[in-house]
Structure formats: C-alpha cells, structure tokens
Amino acid sequence: MTSMTLAARRDRALGTGAPLFYNEPLHIVRGDGVYLFDADGRRYVDMYNNVPCVGHANPHVVDAMARQQGTLNVHSRYLHEGIVAFAERLTKLHPRGIESVVFTCSGTEANEVALRIARFATGKRGIVCTNATYHGNSEAVGKLTRLGTEPSAGGDVRAIPFPEMLRPIVPGASEADIRDAYLDRLRDAIGGFERDGVGFAGLIVCSIFANEGLPDVPSGFMTRAAEMVRAAGGVVIADEVQAGYCRTGRWWGYEVTGFTPDIVVTGKPMGNGLPLAATAASKALVDGFRERTRYFNTFASSPLQAAVGMAVLDVIERDGLRENAGTVGAALKAALAQRKGRSASIGDVRGQGLFIGIEIVKDGGAPDRERAIDVVNRLKDKGFLTSNAGAFGNIVKIRPPLVFAQRHAEAFLHAFDATIDEINGQG
Amino acid sequence: MTSMTLAARRDRALGTGAPLFYNEPLHIVRGDGVYLFDADGRRYVDMYNNVPCVGHANPHVVDAMARQQGTLNVHSRYLHEGIVAFAERLTKLHPRGIESVVFTCSGTEANEVALRIARFATGKRGIVCTNATYHGNSEAVGKLTRLGTEPSAGGDVRAIPFPEMLRPIVPGASEADIRDAYLDRLRDAIGGFERDGVGFAGLIVCSIFANEGLPDVPSGFMTRAAEMVRAAGGVVIADEVQAGYCRTGRWWGYEVTGFTPDIVVTGKPMGNGLPLAATAASKALVDGFRERTRYFNTFASSPLQAAVGMAVLDVIERDGLRENAGTVGAALKAALAQRKGRSASIGDVRGQGLFIGIEIVKDGGAPDRERAIDVVNRLKDKGFLTSNAGAFGNIVKIRPPLVFAQRHAEAFLHAFDATIDEINGQG
Numbered sequence: 131m132t133s134m135t136l137a138a139r140r141d142r143a144l145g146t147g148a149p150l151f152y153n154e155p156l157h158i159v160r161g162d163g164v165y166l167f168d169a170d171g172r173r174y175v176d177m178y179n180n181v182p183c184v185g186h187a188n189p190h191v192v193d194a195m196a197r198q199q200g201t202l203n204v205h206s207r208y209l210h211e212g213i214v215a216f217a218e219r220l221t222k223l224h225p226r227g228i229e230s231v232v233f234t235c236s237g238t239e240a241n242e243v244a245l246r247i248a249r250f251a252t253g254k255r256g257i258v259c260t261n262a263t264y265h266g267n268s269e270a271v272g273k274l275t276r277l278g279t280e281p282s283a284g285g286d287v288r289a290i291p292f293p294e295m296l297r298p299i300v301p302g303a304s305e306a307d308i309r310d311a312y313l314d315r316l317r318d319a320i321g322g323f324e325r326d327g328v329g330f331a332g333l334i335v336c337s338i339f340a341n342e343g344l345p346d347v348p349s350g351f352m353t354r355a356a357e358m359v360r361a362a363g364g365v366v367i368a369d370e371v372q373a374g375y376c377r378t379g380r381w382w383g384y385e386v387t388g389f390t391p392d393i394v395v396t397g398k399p400m401g402n403g404l405p406l407a408a409t410a411a412s413k414a415l416v417d418g419f420r421e422r423t424r425y426f427n428t429f430a431s432s433p434l435q436a437a438v439g440m441a442v443l444d445v446i447e448r449d450g451l452r453e454n455a456g457t458v459g460a461a462l463k464a465a466l467a468q469r470k471g472r473s474a475s476i477g478d479v480r481g482q483g484l485f486i487g488i489e490i491v492k493d494g495g496a497p498d499r500e501r502a503i504d505v506v507n508r509l510k511d512k513g514f515l516t517s518n519a520g521a522f523g524n525i526v527k528i529r530p531p532l533v534f535a536q537r538h539a540e541a542f543l544h545a546f547d548a549t550i551d552e553i554n555g556q557g
Numbered sequence: 558m559t560s561m562t563l564a565a566r567r568d569r570a571l572g573t574g575a576p577l578f579y580n581e582p583l584h585i586v587r588g589d590g591v592y593l594f595d596a597d598g599r600r601y602v603d604m605y606n607n608v609p610c611v612g613h614a615n616p617h618v619v620d621a622m623a624r625q626q627g628t629l630n631v632h633s634r635y636l637h638e639g640i641v642a643f644a645e646r647l648t649k650l651h652p653r654g655i656e657s658v659v660f661t662c663s664g665t666e667a668n669e670v671a672l673r674i675a676r677f678a679t680g681k682r683g684i685v686c687t688n689a690t691y692h693g694n695s696e697a698v699g700k701l702t703r704l705g706t707e708p709s710a711g712g713d714v715r716a717i718p719f720p721e722m723l724r725p726i727v728p729g730a731s732e733a734d735i736r737d738a739y740l741d742r743l744r745d746a747i748g749g750f751e752r753d754g755v756g757f758a759g760l761i762v763c764s765i766f767a768n769e770g771l772p773d774v775p776s777g778f779m780t781r782a783a784e785m786v787r788a789a790g791g792v793v794i795a796d797e798v799q800a801g802y803c804r805t806g807r808w809w810g811y812e813v814t815g816f817t818p819d820i821v822v823t824g825k826p827m828g829n830g831l832p833l834a835a836t837a838a839s840k841a842l843v844d845g846f847r848e849r850t851r852y853f854n855t856f857a858s859s860p861l862q863a864a865v866g867m868a869v870l871d872v873i874e875r876d877g878l879r880e881n882a883g884t885v886g887a888a889l890k891a892a893l894a895q896r897k898g899r900s901a902s903i904g905d906v907r908g909q910g911l912f913i914g915i916e917i918v919k920d921g922g923a924p925d926r927e928r929a930i931d932v933v934n935r936l937k938d939k940g941f942l943t944s945n946a947g948a949f950g951n952i953v954k955i956r957p958p959l960v961f962a963q964r965h966a967e968a969f970l971h972a973f974d975a976t977i978d979e980i981n982g983q984g
Contacts, residue, residue, distance in 0.1 A: 206576075424576055
C-alpha cells in the first residue's frame with residue numbers, strides 16, 4: 131500500500147517511465163554488505179549491484195567520506211595532495227603506458243573524454259564499437275548504443291558484431307576462423323571510414339563485452355584487434371566501467387581478453403556510490419586533450435572523490451576482494467555449469483570472477499527473454515536480486531558486490547535449483 | 558617547496574594543463590564556512606565558490622551525507638522515498654508548470670538532458686544560445702560554448718549576441734531600441750533554422766548571463782524573447798546552474814530577468830560539493846523524454862543525492878540564506894559602485910545578490926583583462942579569493958558561499974580599496 135502510493139508519487143515527481151526493476155518493484159530502505167532490506171524488513175542478497183563493490187554502507191568508506199566532506203571538498207583549480215595521490219595510485223594499477231588521469235563524475239562523462247582524446251590524437255572522427263553495447267547516455271556516447279552493423283556512410287560511428295563463440299557469424303567454423311571472421315569485420319569498418327573520408331580514430335569496447343552478454347570471445351581476437359587498430363593509426367579504448375576493479379578476479383577486464391589499451395575508462399565501483407569516474411591514458415594523450423580543451427569538471431577531481439576512491443582501494447586490497455571475486459566466482463560458475471543438464475532452459479553459463487551470465491533458451495537453443503525475466507522475478511521472490519541482460523535480454527546477470535562470499539553462493543544455488551524446478555514443472 | 562613538488566606530481570598525474578587558479582597556485586587543505594586555509598595555515602575568505610553554498614564543511618550536510626551513505630546508497634531502479642520527496646520539494650520552488658525532475662551528476666549531463674527534451678518535444682534540432690556562454694563540456698553541450706554570431710548554415714546551434722546595456726549592438730540607442738535589436742537577432746536565428754530545414758527546437762540561456770559577465774539586460778528582453786520562442790514552437794531552457802539556488806537573493810535567476818522557463822537546469826550548489834544536478838520541466842516534457850530514452854544514470858537519483866540535497870535546502874531555509882544573499886549582496890554592490898569614481902579602472906559594477914561583477918577597463922573604457930587578472934591576484938595575496946570572468950575576461954567575479962556575511966564584505970572592501978590604491982599608484 132505504501133509502495134503503491136510511493137509509486138504514484140514517483141510517477142509524477144520523476145516522470146512516467148523512470149526505470150524500475152522487477153514486475154513488482156522493490157522498496158529498498160537499507161543496505162549492509164551484500165544485503166539489501168525492503169520497507170517490510172525483508173532481506174535480499176544483492177547479486178546485481180557492482181557499484182557498492184566493497185559492500186553496502188561499508189564503514190571505512192562512510193568514514194572517509196564524512197571526514198573529507200567535513201575537512202575540505204572543493205573544485206580542482208587549487209593544488210590538493212589527495213587527488214594527485216589517487217591518480218598516481220590508479221595509474222600504478224595499469225601497465226607502464228597509462229600515466230595520467232582525467233577525473234569525471236560518471237562513466238558517460240569519462241567515455242566522452244575518451245572519444246575526444248582519440249579524435250584529437252588522430253585528427254579523425256571514426257569510432258568503431260560493437261553492435262549490442264552501451265557506453266553511456268550523452269548524445270555523443272549514446273550514438274554507440276545498439277547500432278546495426280550495416281555500414282552507415284558518412285557517419286562517425288560504425289558497429290561490428292561483438293565476438294562470440296556461441297552464435298558466431300560463421301557457424302560451425304574453427305575458433306581461428308571465427309576469430310578471423312570478426313577481425314575481417316573490424317578491418318572492413320576501419321576501411322569504410324577511410325573510404326568515407328571520415329578517417330579512423332579508434333576502437334571502443336567493454337573489455338569483456340558485458341552488455342553483449344559476457345560472450346566467450348574467440349581466443350586471440352582482442353590481441354589482434356588491438357594490433358590492427360594501432361596499425362591503422364587508431365587508439366584502443368577499454369571501457370572498464372563494468373569490467374574493471376577486480377570484477378573478474380583480475381584487476382582489469384583487458385587482462386581477461388588479452389590486450390593492452392591506450393585509454394582506460396573506469397567508473398561504477400570506484401566510489402562505492404559516490405559519483406566518480408576516470409579516463410586514464412599516456413601523458414601525451416592526456417596533455418593533448420587538456421591543451422585543446424582546458425577541460426574542467428566542477429565536481430570531479432575533488433578532495434571528496436579522492437578520499438572515497440582511496441578508501442575503496444584500501445578495502446579491496448585489505449580484504450582481498452580481488453582474490454575473493456576470483457575464488458567465489460569460479461566456484462559459483464562451476465556449480466552453475468553443472469546444472470546445464472538439469473533443464474533445457476539453461477543454454478550456457480559464462481563469465482569470469484563475480485560476473486556470471488546464465489543464458490536462458492527455448493527448446494532448440496533460441497534466446498528466451500521472457501523466461502529469463504521470469505527467472506529473475508522468481509529469484510527476487512526467493513530473496514536474491516539479479517537482472518536480465520545481454521544482446522537478446524535472455525541472460526540472468528549475476529554481478530554482486532565483491533564481498534559476496536561462498537555462503538551466499540550456496541544459498542543462491544539452492545534458490546536457483548528451486549526456480550529451475552518450478553520452470554521445469556511448468557513445462 | 559612542498560607545493561612545487563606537488564605541482565610537478567600533479568603535472569604528471571593529471572596531465573599538463575589541468576587548470577589552476579592564480580599566478581602562484583594555492584595549496585588548499587581545509588575549509589570552514591566562508592573560509593579556506595592553505596597548507597601554511599593561511600586563511601582566505603572564499604569569494605569565488607558557489608558550490609559549497611551553505612558553507613565549506615557544513616556540519617548538517619556532512620551529517621546527512623554520512624547517515625545516508627551508512628544506511629543506503631543505491632541506484633534508482635528501486636522505489637525510494639527520499640528521491641521522490643526531494644524532487645517534489647524542488648518542483649515546488651518553481652511555478653506550477655514545472656512538475657517532474659530528471660536527476661543527473663553534473664550540469665553538463667543536466668544540460669544534455671535539457672537539449673534532448675527540447676529536441677524530442679519539437680522534433681527539431683536547432684538550438685539558439687548566446688555568444689559568450691558556457692553550458693558544459695560534453696560534445697553536444699560544448700558546441701554551445703563561445704560561438705561566433707555569424708550564421709552557420711546547416712548547423713544545429715546558432716549564437717546570438719548576449720543582451721547588454723554597456724556595449725550594446727546599437728550604441729547610443731534607447732533601452733527599448735536596444736532590446737528590440739537583440740530580439741531581432743533572436744528572430745533571425747530562429748528564421749535561419751527554419752530556412753535551413755534544421756528547424757527550431759529552443760533557446761538556452763543562463764538566466765542572468767553569468768559567463769557573459771552579468772550584463773544589465775535591456776528591460777523586457779527575456780520576457781519577450783520567451784514569448785517569441787514559444788510563438789515559434791520552441792521551448793525555453795533556463796540554465797540555473799550558476800543563477801539559481803538563491804544566488805541572486807531570489808530563488809531563481811529567471812525571476813531577475815523576468816521570464817518563465819519550460820525547462821530548468823540546476824547544478825553546482827545543489828549538493829554542497831556532492832555531484833548533483835537536475836533537469837526539471839512539465840510532466841509531459843519529461844514523460845516524452847523518458848519514453849524515448851528510458852534514461853538511466855547510475856549515480857543519479859540516488860538516496861545519497863536526495864539526503865544531501867534535502868540537507869542543503871534545509872540549511873538555506875533554516876538560516877535565511879536567500880535573504881542573506883539579497884541583503885549582504887545589495888550592500889556590497891552599492892559600496893563597490895560608490896568606488897567607481899576612485900579609479901578609472903573600475904568601469905562598471907553589476908550583478909544581483911551575492912553574484913557581483915566588477916568590470917576592469919583601460920582608459921577610454923575598453924576591457925582590460927590583464928589588469929583584472931592583476932586585481933584578482935592582488936586580492937588573493939590579501940586573503941580574498943575571486944577570479945576573472947566575462948566575455949572579455951575583464952570582470953572580477955564575486956560569488957561567495959551564501960553564508961558570506963556583512964563583516965566579510967567589510968573586510969573585502971578594505972582589501973579592494975588597498976588594491977585599487979596600488980593600481981592607481983602604478984599609473
């Protein structure tokens with residue numbers, strides 16, 4: 131009843147269509163570690179939220195936030211040690227070529243900066259992305275979302291099919307041939323820009339193709355794609371907003387798919403909920419951008435962002451959360467993979483670390499978005515929060531805070547088995 | 558020595574060209590109310606920062622921030638009472654037609670949303686802005702920055718000269734003729750879009766033309782401009798990022814220049830340093846945007862933004878900061894205006910409330926940017942932080958936290974007089 135009234139107020143105050151999860155939306159009032167609690171006191175295991183990576187209401191982060199806001203929080207045109215130290219610490223987490231950082235408030239802003247860096251550095255406009263991706267919601271970055279792969283002559287964005295082994299563009303071919311087929315599409319897109327006169331600026335990908343549905347990528351694809359991009363004079367942008375920050379059990383998604391980016395974009399988990407994102411690159415690339423734009427961002431590069439960002443890194447390192455993501459995630463993925471035989475609905479189990487996708491399919495293997503949504507809602511009713519995602523919307527997406535532990539995985543498997551039994555019972 | 562080393566580290570970590578204020582940059586380590594303190598313990602009166610509007614390190618805000626981050630901070634796809642209540646409170650501060658809010662993390666993002674709302678609502682692309690403005694740093698919003706006023710056939714942005722009485726486009730004419738001359742330029746820009754086939758979507762202005770240098774606007778200009786925009790089928794966007802939130806002694810800048818906007822954009826002071834911005838409009842306009850975009854912003858519309866945003870409004874209302882801005886600002890402006898005769902360098906004193914511009918000019922009245930920068934640096938050395946701004950960079954910009962009191966104004970006038978004496982002594 132309360133929720134109904136609140137939903138009606140929300141409809142007016144935020145407008146109709148402000149997105150809500152689940153068939154019956156949740157009214158969440160409190161968080162603690164991996165748990166979220168609704169207004170009726172019901173507890174849920176959060177298996178969706180990567181932003182509160184060190185856990186909801188993490189006290190070390192709360193303390194750092196309150197201390198810094200109570201000391202100083204001001205814009206970046208004064209010298210401040212904190213933000214410099216945070217930038218230094220971030221760059222040390224990457225290979226040597228990543229030297230300088232532009233801080234922003236959101237992944238959208240950080241991807242805007244990345245595209246501008248690539249275009250300034252090359253003097254060209256053409257950006258290649260994949261065809262079922264999402265990099266943000268501004269006009270320029272939004273152009274990268276869910277494009278068709280047909281050439282769009284004269285445009286400054288071209289999409290190629292995302293690389294995958296399950297439904298490859300050359301079905302039945304060997305892995306090497308599949309890889310080469312995707313590389314051919316990249317080569318064609320680059321060539322198209324050159325023929326158009328738009329010119330080629332670079333490639334942007336989520337390093338693990340998260341929105342595409344965490345596909346198994348043909349071995350060697352990203353390594354060779356990065357080589358091809360550089361040989362054509364472009365720069366390689368790794369969008370690590372979802373892939374990075376230990377999500378996969380490694381620090382960065384590009385370690386999983388095996389390439390070295392020129393520009394790295396990070397966001398969501400950096401501030402455990404404080405708006406904080408970053409674009410990192412070589413000093414030469416960042417200098418070129420700063421020289422042309424004198425870029426300034428009112429709320430970014432602030433003492434508050436630095437203090438909170440440092441606190442998040444502290445907890446990740448102190449509590450071994452990268453290792454936890456690797457260990458717990460691998461065990462959960464293996465346990466889920468064992469369940470493939472139990473239901474024809476489980477088409478595939480993919481992912482790395484604490485980022486796992488369960489592909490829900492119809493008889494015959496076609497994506498089944500409706501059933502995935504059903505599974506997500508049934509899991510919610512059992513106290514486990516996931517969502518559906520992927521190019522076809524048929525992936526049950528598991529992406530909990532990094533403090534998700536073995537016992538939570540075991541409880542989830544129980545609920546998942548019950549859900550699958552229900553679905554099998556339905557026929 | 559510490560600052561030198563820090564500056565060198567900053568140059569590498571953030572890239573060369575990350576903006577810094579003052580000839581000798583300040584190393585600020587602490588804030589308290591209107592005061593900032595450097596690493597040597599030196600105290601400055603902050604007369605620049607509008608973001609910490611209720612004062613640096615305001616304890617009510619710190620407390621609200623820590624309490625909410627320690628309770629729940631999660632994305633907006635669950636129901637949450639706080640963000641709905643905050644949106645409701647915001648809309649009540651505007652005339653009846655402003656009903657629904659889209660929250661974002663920065664003014665840039667909020668202006669992106671405003672432009673997209675205008676373009677969706679009209680089905681047209683053409684946006685008119687002024688020629689010495691700034692609305693943000695994304696690719697789409699950045700196109701509005703410092704355009705020439707020559708028609709750019711086919712483009713989707715056209716600039717008109719910002720309206721002003723000091724250096725009007727028809728020198729020596731009556732105020733009504735000056736107003737009409739600027740209105741003619743708006744009419745021409747709208748007509749240009751129609752002739753191009755681009756079509757006219759709307760007008761975006763800072764309601765008090767802050768970046769242009771706080772000009773005295775010909776009486777009735779904005780009222781008639783808004784009428785003209787609507788008659789042509791466009792929407793009126795008020796960028797209140799600098800103008801709003803009691804800065805002028807009124808809640809909104811559009812009250813000062815006398816128009817009713819269709820879309821209101823707010824930002825900087827909303828969160829006292831927490832990244833928080835908003836685009837507000839009629840429910841119909843917001844619904845149309847949400848329907849087309851399913852807009853989602855990871856960090857925005859969050860319980861943390863709501864709690865901190867509410868705390869800022871609490872303090873503004875509890876401590877009478879709107880009235881304070883009006884009273885202290887009017888007295889300071891009057892005192893500064895009295896000083897015009899003391900130095901030929903003081904060309905004009907303009908503004909409203911706690912947003913005042915002192916125009917620094919050469920003999921004969923031409924803008925003197927170099928001398929304005931000199932004044933700003935001399936004031937800094939005396940413990941008062943301002944900056945230079947305006948279309949010609951020759952305005953000493955005074956925009957302190959709203960807790961700036963009469964005693965700070967008196968201390969500043971002392972320092973200002975001494976600075977003017979030094980300048981007069983130089984000849």
